Amino acid sequence: MSKEIGTRKEDFSKWYNELVLKADLAEHSAVRGCMVIKPHGYAIWEKMQAALDKMFKDTGHVNAYFPLFIPKSFFSKEASHVDGFAKECAVVTHYRLKTAPDGSIVVDPDAKLEEELIVRPTSETIIWNTYRGWIQSYRDLPLLINQWANVVRWEMRTRLFLRTAEFLWQEGHTAHATAEEAVEETRKMLDVYADFVENFMAVPVVKGVKTVNERFAGALDTYCIEAMLQDGKALQAGTSHFLGQNFAKAFDVKFTSKEGKLDYVWATSWGVSTRLMGALVMSHSDDNGLVLPPKLAPIQVVIVPIYKGEEGLNKIREVVLPLKKKLENFGISVKFDDRDTQRPGWKFAEYEMKGVPVRIAVGERDLANGTVEIARRDTLSKETVSIEGIETKIVQLLSDIQDNLYQIALKRKTELTTRVETWDEFVKVLETKGGFVAAHWDGTSETEQKIKEMTKATIRCIPLNNVQEEGKCILTGARSKERVLFAIAY
RNA sequence: CGGGGUGUAGCGUAGCCCGGUAUCGCGCCACAUUUGGGAUGUGGAGGUCGUCAGUUCGAAUCUGGCCACCCCGACCA
Missing domain, CATH: 3.30.930.10 (Bira Bifunctional Protein; Domain 2)
Known part of the structure; x- marks a missing residue:
């Protein structure tokens, strides 16, 4: 597909x-x-x-x-600032175009700016x-x-x-x-x-x-x-x-x-x-597409009807529209996708790709039983529940999904943070596992630069409230009083 | 910006080596049957082959420039 x-x-x-x-x-x-x-x-x-x-x-x-x-001259006023940005500035030099004799559009050389303008970086x-x-x-x-x-x-x-x-x-x-x-x-x-x-x-x-x-x-x-x-x-x-x-x-x-x-x-x-x-x-996100935390999802709940014929859809509407209203009263953003141009399975896959946190499916079977099917995007699990009191359940579910995503990411961050004592360990962790590597560093830019050249890893930060502990720099062996976080970064 | 790769219908591709106006799948349109995990059938539409130039009777195919994207590197508050 x-x-x-x-x-x-x-x-x-x-x-x-x-x-x-x-x-x-x-x-x-x-x-x-x-x-x-x-x-x-x-x-x-x-x-x-x-x-x-x-x-x-x-x-x-x-x-x-x-x-x-920004006038170009402004950049020369703070020396280190211009050093940092000079190499990646777009510059406006002219303010007019004109038609050349051959009919093409060219920059009018007579319309040169006194002082160039920098598009703000x-x-x-x-x-x-x-x-x-x-x-x-x-x-x-x-x-x-x-x-x-x-x-x-x-x-x-x-x-x-x-x-x-x-x-x-x-x-x-x-x-x-x-x-x-x-x-x-x-x-x-x-x-x-x-x-x-x-x-x-x-x-x-x-x-x-x-x-x-x-x-x-x-x-x-x-x-x-x-x-x-x-x-x-x-x-x-x-x-x-x-x-x-x-x-x-x-x-x-x-x-x-x-x-x-x-x-x-x-x-x-x-x-x-x-x-x-x-x-x-x-x-x-996962191999099925985007996964969004409910707090940032433009659509938090999508309702997909499963029906035969216009009459079948109308019956579902009678149940879904009040449900949609109820959910919206809880501040939930809901989309009822009653398009007849796509089939349910197509919609399921589509909303999965787009990361909608919760999907509710309502079919004739549900109408008969007073139920709906709820599917969550983060775990891809589904369950059929009574439509009675479903609003509070959805509110709770959205909160659970938000929390679950955070917990998974937190677990990953913890697992991908490794303390190392030696250079060999440091290199091995970067090559095999990646993630943050907490290691001692002698505090010099030279060492930091060398490590970057040798491993591509940079010091991401010196964590706030860092534990103070005696140690030796993984590269030079010089004394260090705290660990810093190294990683390969985007 | 350096090295490598790619560019063919909305998307993904075959054809390129060995030149003769383009293959297949998905999608799109119409109708019918369908609808609880990306439906099926029948019919149909859609292409300046990234772009510009060159070679040639003839270029998707050969040559060069340019553009864009991808990978590796350099750069990256």
Whole structure:
């Protein structure tokens, strides 16, 4: 059948690509490295956005919007920032096209911009340039702003959702009077991300801080949440940066403190992107298609009628429509698929591929017995139950599925976290098992770099609240006081 | 960006080596019978063979450029 996808065991990467396409999440576009997010994929993103946006607002943030274009000169103001992004910027040089003598459309050479514009790869520079005019006094602080936007990073090698040239995200940019307050904000938003990813996406994460090598360009500290996917690779699911006074200095954003002292403000920035869609797929889905946690499923329950003739369908409608209403009163999103153009078996397979958590089938047999058949997507199990009081059962079932997905992912993360003491063990675990490897490291960038070159593994993070213990670096044998998490990452 | 591979109907493919206007399956349309796990039959529609150029009487097939995707590498807040 054309709707089948490869298996994870056979070729994880191929399975992922086929799944994204066949579950109708996204497809490749005519533009290199850019994807079209299809309605089903976009509906999931909208659910993510809605949940995150509420969490941001509940923690005191407001939304705003800044320009897509950034004057080139802005990038030269923060040295490490430009270093980090220069290699992957799309640049606008002209503002007009014209018809050439041969009839083709060409860029009008007379329409060259005085100063080139950069399509934002991230908005720190344009936002901090704007903040200069907004902040004068400690009374203007803290400034807690988020933006939902698209950004462009000209990546050499792209993958649907995980790394695309253009992607959708949110970026929070806050300004504070003290370093302590900015650090607190950085940590708070990391907690918000972890809360979201674990409770909505059902993906357990490790909260940690990045090493100097992996730090955001222009940050003093980069905090992150790292997820472990089914294939034993790690994925950075969100980052929160403590930017110190770097951007305030670069864009001259000063404020007068309560004590009358003039000082630069302290900054944070934090973001998650459509990459989370990739994490969602790679965490829960199986060889039959997408598996969605109920909290993010655009359709939580689908009802499929099984009937003969228009009259048969009408009889089922009499039972199903009130049931649909009841479920909706519990806040459940329900689709009654009464299309006569597809057969029940086709619909079963289709909704399985698209990851609808619960399916209810109602046929004449059920009408006679006062029952329905309930199937859950996560376990693929089915049972026939009385329609009486089914609403509360479904509410419970959705909650069970959400929990079950999290527990499975948590078990995997635990099983795929290995403590090693020696280099040989380290290499062996990476080669045979994958996952997170907790090992001692001497704390130097040189060692980190060497390990990356030798094994492809990077330090995903130094976990927060890490146990302090004496040990020896797996590569150099130098003293170490804590373990860090290594992994092969996306 | 370097190495390798692929591109033929909406999807998956045969044909390419050895040049003669394209095969099969799924899907699509019509009708009938069907409907508790991707129905069956009959009939039908759908193709500038990725694209541009070259060789040739003639190109899906040979040659070159370009584009896109996949795999490996480099890069990746």
